Amino acid sequence: MIEKQFLSDQVIINCLNANYGIEVAVLTFLPLGADMSASVYKAQTHDQTSYFVKLKRGHNHDIGIEIVELVHDAGIKEIIPPVKTIIGGSTQQIEDFTLIVYPFVNGQDGFSINLTDDQWVKLGHALRQVHEIDVPQSIQNRVRREVYSPKWREVVRSLYTHIEAEPSGDAVALKLLKFMKENILSIRRLVDRAEQLGQELQDQSHKFVLCHSDIHGGNVLIAGNGNIYIVDWDDPIIAPKERDLMFIGGGVANVWNKSYEEKLFYKGYGTTEVNLTILAYYRHERIVEDIAEYGNALLLTIAGGEDRQEMCKHFIAMFEPNGVVDIAFKTDKSFS
DSSP: OOOOOSSOHHHHHHHHHHHHOOOEEEEEEEOOSSOTTEEEEEEEETTSOEEEEEEEESSOOHHHHHHHHHHHHTTOSSOOOOOOOTTSOSOEEETTEEEEEEEOOOEEETTTSOOOHHHHHHHHHHHHHHHTOOOOHHHHTTSEEOOOOOHHHHHHHHHHHHHHSOOOSSHHHHHHHHHHHHTHHHHHHHHHHHHHHHHHHHTSOOOOEEEOSOOSGGGEEEETTSOEEEOOOSSOEEEOTHHHHTTTTTOGGGOSOOHHHHHHHHHHHOSOOOOHHHHHHHHHHHHHHHHHHHHHHHHSOOTTTTHHHHHHHHHHHTTSTTSHHHHHHHHHHTTO
């Protein structure tokens, strides 16, 4: 759960008024998402117009906004472009933070409700359009590019000593350690297979496209009128299309794991050849990253408060039947 950044509500309200001409009547903090460097708010004016306000620590967030505008300008309707400042800027610096404002869209995400058949087709069509965008070289130079880094695998391997050592920590850490010990063979398999696949892919040449990089159910917003929007473009990547496609049928949060949903998605996406080696790599590597982040947070610190229980719950859920681990192994088997 996102926590409020150290910036008063009044400073944010003053910034919105001075730089956007938005006279805020009520500013409400929204405890949403998993990015600990960001806070989000709903700003409501006296005439009941509402805005979604994102506050991110630091001043290096322009590339994500440029990608949003690039995708929107390409005619893709499933994008929410930012509200411009009075002088035409897409973001606004405020002390040590960057402020981004969007129109507020009432709706629920794909973790909360199921997409309809038509929405699955629309999502497929929208993502195909994203992957076909000709990204200017000036933007490509500033977007990260896939290198199949071993970073997260190394982090998980560094946790092995903690898993094998005498258990210590709070109740959540002890619960997670017990679970990790019981599932250590699966964890090692995930790490080792991701390593093998990553090394194999480094020696091959594949077409790279613009990818969202995290297009799971939580980043697809379903509005009350049925429209869908792809949100949270903070971490785009130039990579094989499978970087995004691995989420369709991938089972993140134990949703989007039904075969009929995949069929509907690809009806919209259109004919394409999905490289199962790349798909398997990404499905393994994504889990390895989550193991690394949850493991570090819960085993090496006591931070997180009440969120520690929720993080542990999410970790364990990855190993449930037809969850992400199960699906990653099945994907691997499909071509091995």
